[in-house]
Amino acid sequence: MLSEITWTADPAIFSIGAKEIRWYSLAFVIGFAVGYKIVERMWKRENIDPKWIDPLLYYTIAGTVIGARLGHCLFYDPGYYLAHPFEILKMWEGGLASHGGVLGIIIAVYFYSIKVSHKSMLWTFDKLVTPTGLVAAFIRLGNLMNHEVYGNPADVPWAFRFVKNLHAWKQGAEPVFSAPSHPTQLYEAACYLLIFAVCMWLYFRKDAWKKEGLIFGVFMICLFTARFFIEFLKENQEAFEEGMILNMGQLLSIPFIVAGIYFVRKALKRNRKIINKTGK
Numbered sequence: 001m002l003s004e005i006t007w008t009a010d011p012a013i014f015s016i017g018a019k020e021i022r023w024y025s026l027a028f029v030i031g032f033a034v035g036y037k038i039v040e041r042m043w044k045r046e047n048i049d050p051k052w053i054d055p056l057l058y059y060t061i062a063g064t065v066i067g068a069r070l071g072h073c074l075f076y077d078p079g080y081y082l083a084h085p086f087e088i089l090k091m092w093e094g095g096l097a098s099h100g101g102v103l104g105i106i107i108a109v110y111f112y113s114i115k116v117s118h119k120s121m122l123w124t125f126d127k128l129v130t131p132t133g134l135v136a137a138f139i140r141l142g143n144l145m146n147h148e149v150y151g152n153p154a155d156v157p158w159a160f161r162f163v164k165n166l167h168a169w170k171q172g173a174e175p176v177f178s179a180p181s182h183p184t185q186l187y188e189a190a191c192y193l194l195i196f197a198v199c200m201w202l203y204f205r206k207d208a209w210k211k212e213g214l215i216f217g218v219f220m221i222c223l224f225t226a227r228f229f230i231e232f233l234k235e236n237q238e239a240f241e242e243g244m245i246l247n248m249g250q251l252l253s254i255p256f257i258v259a260g261i262y263f264v265r266k267a268l269k270r271n272r273k274i275i276n277k278t279g280k
Contacts, residue, residue, distance in 0.1 A: 004180050007160045011146045012170075024142030031135035032061065038131040042203065055116045060128065063108025064101045071100010075248055098136075098227070099252040122263070125216040130203045132219065133196030137189040144185040151182025151233040158183065182233045191226035195219060214267035220260025224253040 012020040036057055043053050072095040073081035073088050081088050106121075109128065113121050143149040147162040159180035169175045202208035202215050209215060231249045236242060 005160045006177065007147065007162050008175065009145050023145035027138040027142035031138035035131035035135050039127060042127050052117050056112060059108040059112040060105060063104035067104015068096035068098065068101035071097035071103065075100060075252065102256065120212065122213040122216060126209050126212065129216050129219040130199040133192040133199060137192040140185045140189040140192065149185055151184035152235055153179040154182045184230055184234050187230050195222045198222065211267045213263040217260045217263030217267060220256050221264065224256040228253040
């Protein structure tokens, strides 16, 4: 049996003066770099204009960062941030919401589709989401290193005790540990790696990219269903969530799951019509 784990990992890899280079940032960069190489393989497989690939990276990064920050500010504490709009810019103080990141990417892909590829948004999404599970897994490992986004207290042998006074601890204070808690960062990372494997299998083994919207729909269903259930094990991010049957993360996940089911059904229905017309 595994014993309770006291997690004392330093969030910083090293420091340059007062600036820290954190594992979270490295995980973010590695995730996007590997994702970029996977998308390059897709471009070659489909013989797509190579000039379209770099703009996709830029649009995606901008949509992810801006959307995730605005999502945190407007979904979880709109009163404060609307009263103090300049606080929105202080991303280094923490506060990113994955649901906002997804909405930001959707908006970014819209502009990418009309300005760069002139293809449908689903055409782009099928390629974009294929490596996204891997990127999301890296980011959750970054959360683990930051001692954040962990779960409720748990009586399980693999529970983690995280440092709660991280800033003071980094300044030399004695660490104050959380109660033994679910390491939900690892649960999510494992789910996202499985989703990544499924999407890669669909694209490279089953040629599911020919059924426009199918990979995107499967990704949405799997990602947000995993997020929905893992949220039951996580601490609420804001005080207003106390007493709610479903927290904000779960409520925001439901529309994405429904949208995923719609896109899968639409892709399969379109494919059946093509088969019926060709008689194959």
